[in-house]
Amino acid sequence: MSAECVFCKIARGEMGELLYEDDLSAAFADLNPQAPVHILVIPKVHAESLAHVEDEKLLGRLLAVANKLARERDLNGYRVVINTGKDGGQTVPHLHVHLLGGRTFGWPPG
Ligand code: AMP
Ligand code: ZN
Numbered sequence: 038m039s040a041e042c043v044f045c046k047i048a049r050g051e052m053g054e055l056l057y058e059d060d061l062s063a064a065f066a067d068l069n070p071q072a073p074v075h076i077l078v079i080p081k082v083h084a085e086s087l088a089h090v091e092d093e094k095l096l097g098r099l100l101a102v103a104n105k106l107a108r109e110r111d112l113n114g115y116r117v118v119i120n121t122g123k124d125g126g127q128t129v130p131h132l133h134v135h136l137l138g139g140r141t142f143g144w145p146p147g
Contacts, residue, residue, distance in 0.1 A: 073139025
């Protein structure tokens with residue numbers, strides 16, 4: 038884990054509040070929510086982006102957790118987003134899955 042990475046600190050319980058955690062992942066509310074439900078699901082181990090991870094068990098877990106958290110919230114559909122790299126719009130360099138719900142989303146995304 039990186040000492041300076043904010044999402045590593047959150048995953049370690051040193052900052053903010055976790056909504057969920059297991060052996061591989063943690064989830065918490067986005068600081069600047071873009072929908073009534075906006076949760077970030079991250080790996081506990083530091084990984085810069087989706088492009089830096091090949092562990093299929095870990096990647097599968099992140100999606101399974103997003104699905105579980107969505108199901109618990111009884112959403113009428115939801116969106117999962119993984120911004121990756123500069124052109125992908127990623128601003129925090131620790132892989133995170135956005136779970137967005139509670140409103141209708143447009144397509145294509147901006
Ligand atoms: P992205 O643009 O995909 O890298 O998304 C980064 C997300 O992290 C944004 O939605 C931010 O609002 C969110 N964020 C940044 N810092 C924090 C923090 N300390 N706690 C919770 N969410 C954060
Ligand atoms: Zn990190």
